[in-house]
Amino acid sequence: xxxxxxxxxxxxxxxxxxxxxxxIATVTxxxxxxxxxxxxxxxxxxxxxxxxxxxxxxxxxAVADAAQRTMETGTPQLLDFGVTNERAWExxxxxxGKVKVFVEKLA
Amino acid sequence: xxxxLLAALEAARAAKRPVVLAxxxxxxxxxxxxxxxxxxxxxxxxxxxxxEDTSGTVTIDGAxxxxxxxxxxLRLIVVGAVHIxxxxxxxxxxxxxxxxxxxxxxxxxxxxxxPDVTVRTDWPDEAMDALAPDARTAVVTLTHDPKLDDPALDxxxxxxxxxxxxxxxxRTHAARxxxxxxxxxxxxxxxxxxxxxxxxxxxxxxxxxGLSIAAELVAARRGSPLAPARPVAxxx
Numbered sequence: 395x396x397x398x399x400x401x402x403x404x405x406x407x408x409x410x411x412x413x414x415x416x417x418i419a420t421v422t423x424x425x426x427x428x429x430x431x432x433x434x435x436x437x438x439x440x441x442x443x444x445x446x447x448x449x450x451x452x453x454x455x456a457v458a459d460a461a462q463r464t465m466e467t468g469t470p471q472l473l474d475f476g477v478t479n480e481r482a483w484e485x486x487x488x489x490x491g492k493v494k495v496f497v498e499k500l501a
Numbered sequence: 502x503x504x505x506l507l508a509a510l511e512a513a514r515a516a517k518r519p520v521v522l523a524x525x526x527x528x529x530x531x532x533x534x535x536x537x538x539x540x541x542x543x544x545x546x547x548x549x550x551x552x553e554d555t556s557g558t559v560t561i562d563g564a565x566x567x568x569x570x571x572x573x574x575l576r577l578i579v580v581g582a583v584h585i586x587x588x589x590x591x592x593x594x595x596x597x598x599x600x601x602x603x604x605x606x607x608x609x610x611x612x613x614x615x616p617d618v619t620v621r622t623d624w625p626d627e628a629m630d631a632l633a634p635d636a637r638t639a640v641v642t643l644t645h646d647p648k649l650d651d652p653a654l655d656x657x658x659x660x661x662x663x664x665x666x667x668x669x670x671x672r673t674h675a676a677r678x679x680x681x682x683x684x685x686x687x688x689x690x691x692x693x694x695x696x697x698x699x700x701x702x703x704x705x706x707x708x709x710x711g712l713s714i715a716a717e718l719v720a721a722r723r724g725s726p727l728a729p730a731r732p733v734a735x736x737x
Contacts, residue, residue, distance in 0.1 A: 403507065403510065403511065404511065406507075407507055407508075407511060410504070410507075418502060420524075420567070420569065422524075422526065422557075422558050422567040423557070423558050423567075431556070432555075432556045432557050432558070432567075433556030433569050433570065470527065470528070470529035471527070472526055472527040494558075496524060496526060496527070496529070496567060498502055498524075498529050499502075500502050500504070500507065501502075501503070501504070
């Protein structure tokens with residue numbers, strides 16, 4: 395977890411120090427062939443900046459939307475993505491895996 | 502996450518102290534572990550997560566916790582600030598290694614040639630003693646010069662380093678093994694040295710060789726069948 399590209403937390407802290415509102419999304423569980431393991435993170439700012447990833451690109455858009463809501467309300471969310479979920483029609487994982495993603499505000 | 506908690510987490514990581522960020526799901530209550538004020542079961546689960554270097558969700562006393570293991574980066578000690586080292590270092594950094602380059606030849610071991618990594622210009626035996634390779638450390642020798650490579654390999658073999666690789670042809674490697682045998686290392690110990698170093702990509706250029714070594718480091722770290730067979734570590 396040392397390298398700059400993977401270091402989402404450090405990036406989140408830098409954004410916050412620069413006055414941005416920041417939310418952090420973390421993969422908490424995976425089933426099947428998920429591309430990113432538990433602990434993978436993505437940081438999102440109110441202004442729309444993104445760093446890191448929680449999948450192979452399949453669900454980052456939906457997670458970023460959820461992050462915007464969490465930044466507005468301050469309420470964390472536990473998101474479920476996978477083939478059994480109704481979200482699958484919009485933002486399913488093409489790999490057929492399932493992931494849970496926790497979204498929290500940095501505040 | 503509160504700024505205070507993020508600061509505490511970042512401080513632990515900067516100090517290379519292994520730590521778990523525990524998040525209760527779904528309400529998001531958080532704490533850093535280990536912590537004496539937290540339940541023993543939670544602290545034990547955190548210790549397991551750190552030992553296995555794996556994050557995941559556990560249920561303790563009916564509560565669901567996500568345990569995010571933050572372990573210090575793996576280390577790579579590169580002996581020989583040569584052209585191949587210049588190619589290897591960025592690949593190794595990208596895949597998560599904290600890299601130290603060792604070469605007493607100051608013309609080679611300059612910060613200009615190796616920006617962003619630690620460069621040491623002491624002799625490899627002194628550097629290895631100071632760096633004290635552990636089970637999360639890999640050692641790669643690239644100088645081709647027995648005066649520099651041999652002392653480093655000797656120290657590496659006396660450490661629990663998880664990967665030891667030495668650049669050089671099969672012939673060079675055979676001669677090297679004979680010298681290390683004379684230093685008192687037996688066949689089982691010498692089998693820990695991967696020589697020629699790197700996955701067999703038929704690599705030719707310095708960046709290709711750097712890539713093949715970085716790829717082998719990943720294979721060794723992840724326990725891939727492509728990794729060199731790992732004899733039981735003869736750690737002192």
